[in-house]
Amino acid sequence: xxxxxxxxxxxxxxxxxxxxxxxxxxxxxxxxxxxxxxxxxxxxxxxxxxxxxxxxxxxxxxxxxxxxxxxxxxxxxxxxxxxxxxxxxxxxxxxxxxxxxxxxxxxxxxxxxx
Amino acid sequence: xxxxxxxxxxxxxxxxxxxxxxxxxxxxxxxxxxxxxxxxxxxxxxxxxxxxxxxxxxxxxxxxxxxxxxxxxxxxxxxxxxxxxxxxxxxxxxxxxxxxxxxxxxxxxxxx
Numbered sequence: 001x002x003x004x005x006x007x008x009x010x011x012x013x014x015x016x017x018x019x020x021x022x023x024x025x026x027x028x029x030x031x032x033x034x035x036x037x038x039x040x041x042x043x044x045x046x047x048x049x050x051x052x053x054x055x056x057x058x059x060x061x062x063x064x065x066x067x068x069x070x071x072x073x074x075x076x077x078x079x080x081x082x083x084x085x086x087x088x089x090x091x092x093x094x095x096x097x098x099x100x101x102x103x104x105x106x107x108x109x110x111x112x113x114x
Numbered sequence: 115x116x117x118x119x120x121x122x123x124x125x126x127x128x129x130x131x132x133x134x135x136x137x138x139x140x141x142x143x144x145x146x147x148x149x150x151x152x153x154x155x156x157x158x159x160x161x162x163x164x165x166x167x168x169x170x171x172x173x174x175x176x177x178x179x180x181x182x183x184x185x186x187x188x189x190x191x192x193x194x195x196x197x198x199x200x201x202x203x204x205x206x207x208x209x210x211x212x213x214x215x216x217x218x219x220x221x222x223x224x225x226x
Contacts, residue, residue, distance in 0.1 A: 001173070009154070032213045043204065043217040044157070089156060093213060100145065100164065100208070101172065102215055106156035 002027040004092050006105025014113050019080050021108045023090035024072040030092040033066060033073045034102070038087045047088075048075070080112045117141065118218035120205050125223045127199075135190045135221045137205035145208040146188035147215060150174060150201045157204065163188055192223065199225045 003026040013019050025033075034049035050057045050064045050073065057064050061080075066073040077084055090105045118139045127133045137146065145164045149157040159172030163182040177196025182188055192199045202222050206215040 006156070034214060043219050045217070046214050049214060099170070100213070101147070101159055101162055103159070104149075104157040106154060 002030060002092055002094075002103040004090060004103050004105040006090050006108060008108060009106065010109045010111070012111045012113065013080055015080060015082060017080055019075075019077045019084070019110055019112075021075045021088055021090070021110070022072060023074070023092075023105050024070075025092040025103075026071070027092070027094070028071065029094050032093045033064070034091050035062075035064060035075050036089045036091065036104075038089065038107075040086075044089060077110075080110075082112050082114050085110060085112045118205060118207055118216060120203075120218035120221050122221060123219065125221055127223070127225050129225055130194045131225075132191055132193050133199075133223065133225075135192065135203055135205075135223070137188045137190065137218060139186055139188075139205075139207045139218075141207055141209070141216065142185070143207035143216070144185070144210045146182070147206040147208070148172070148178075148180065148188070148190045149204045149206065151204060151220075152201050160190065160203075192225075199223060 006023045031052035036044035037047045038044040048062050048064050050066050061078045063076040087107045087109050089107045091102045093102045121136045147162040148160040158174050160178050161180040163169035179191045204220045205218045
C-alpha cells in the first residue's frame with residue numbers, strides 16, 4: 001500500500017518568513033496530493049491540492065509543487081502570519097473507484113512567531 | 115447547514131466496555147471514512163465505505179467494527195479488543211467523482 005513520509009515534524013519561523021514542508025510517497029500510481037491544515041482541537045481542513053498532471057499550483061500565499069519522477073511534493077507558505085500556526089498534513093491517493101482512500105503523513109507542527 | 119456531525123465531542127469509558135461513536139452527514143456523499151489521530155502519528159485509516167451496506171478495512175481495523183445501513187450514517191464501534199483505544203477519532207466523507215475528504219469535528223475518546 002501507499003506510504004507517505006513528511007518532514008520536518010516541527011517547524012518554527014518568524015512572522016514574514018517562508019515555510020516549506022516536504023513529503024514523499026511510495027506508490028507511483030498515486031495521482032492526487034492534498035494538504036490539510038488542522039488548528040488545535042479542530043477538524044483538518046483542505047487548503048490546497050494538486051493532481052499528477054500538474055507540476056505546481058498556487059493560491060495566494062500558498063503553493064504546492066509536485067515532482068512525479070522523484071515522488072515528492074512540497075507545501076510552500078510565503079509571508080507567514082501567526083494564524084498560519086497549525087499542524088499541516090500531506091496525503092496521497094490513487095485515482096478512485098471502489099478502493100479510494102487517502103494515506104496521510106504524520107504531520108508538521110508549524111509555529112509562526114510574532 | 116450541510117456538514118458532518120460527530121457526537122459526542124468527548125467520551126469516557128471504562129476499560130473492557132464497547133463504545134460506539136456516531137457520524138452523520140447531510141452532504142449526500144457516497145463515501146465515508148474513519149481515521150484515528152494520535153500525537154505524532156498523523157491520521158490512520160480504520161475503516162471506509164464507498165456505498166451503503168459495504169465497507170472495507172483500513173490500515174488499523176483490529177478492535178474496531180462499523181456498519182453502513184444508511185447513506186448518511188457510519189457509526190464506529192470501539193470494542194474491548196482494541197488495546198489502545200484512547201485517541202481522537204475523525205470521521206470524513208467524500209462526494210462521488212471528487213477526491214477531497216471533508217472531516218467532522220472529531221470525538222475524543224478516553225478509556226481508563
